[in-house]
Amino acid sequence: MDRHLRGFTGAGYDKGRPLLVQAAWFAVLNLVFVKWWFPTRWRPVVLRAFGARIGRRVLIRQRVRVHWPWRLDIGDDVWIGEGAWLLNLEQITIGSNVCVSQDALLCTGSHQRHSSTFEFDNGPIRLEPGSWVAARAVVLRGVTVGRSGVVGASAVAHHDVGPGAVVTTGAPA
Structure with a gap:
């Protein structure tokens, strides 16, 4: 199939907040939130200010990127490691006692491969609760980790x- 990306419309996708809020988040994300010098204890506070629901005792390390905070729900006692990327065009829900390790990617976005204009999917x-996404692992859109x-x-x-299952590079889910 030939792709005609110029025809991409993004039809039906709602970013969830006005452009001014989106711009403010991207400024805070890139100028402050991801920086090594920004205190770990303030990251949940900043995410909450932009609409995320964050539980207690959540540890978010430096270089963590969150695409849309208002589409993020995190339980209690969660660890998110350095460089993790939460590409949440849609909702990401993280239960309590979950570890998302260094450089992991949670990607809720994709495209319709049979669409000539590559529309969203x-x-x-x-x-x-209790799940673990290990270092440099990827969880793709529509997936639940039990x-x-x-x-x-x-x-x-x-x-x-x-629940309780283990996925490795030799046995992908």
């Missing part, structure tokens, strides 16, 4: 991961 991500499930280092989860 997005879906939410849910990490159930309670105590693990997406191992550098693995890609493109289907749901059952």
Whole structure:
């Protein structure tokens, strides 16, 4: 199939906030939030100010990127490691006692591969309590990682991961 990206419309996608709020978030994200010198304890406060629901005792390290804070729900006692990217064009829900390790990617966005204009094909991500997305792992749109499930280092989860299941690079979900 030939692609005609000039025809892309993004039809039906709502960013969830006015352009001014989006611009303000991108300024705060890139000028302050991701920086090593920005105090860890203030990151949840800033995310809440932009509409995220963040539980207690959440640790968010430097270089963590969040696309839209208003599409983020994090439970209690969650760790998000350095360089993690929460590309949440749609909702990302992270249960309590979850670890998202260094440089992991949670990507709710995709495209319709059979669309000549490559229109969006997005879906939410849910990490159930006690799950772990290990270093440089990827969780793709529409995936739920079940309670105590693990997406191992550098693995890609493109289907749901059952409760207690472990996905590694040798056995992708």
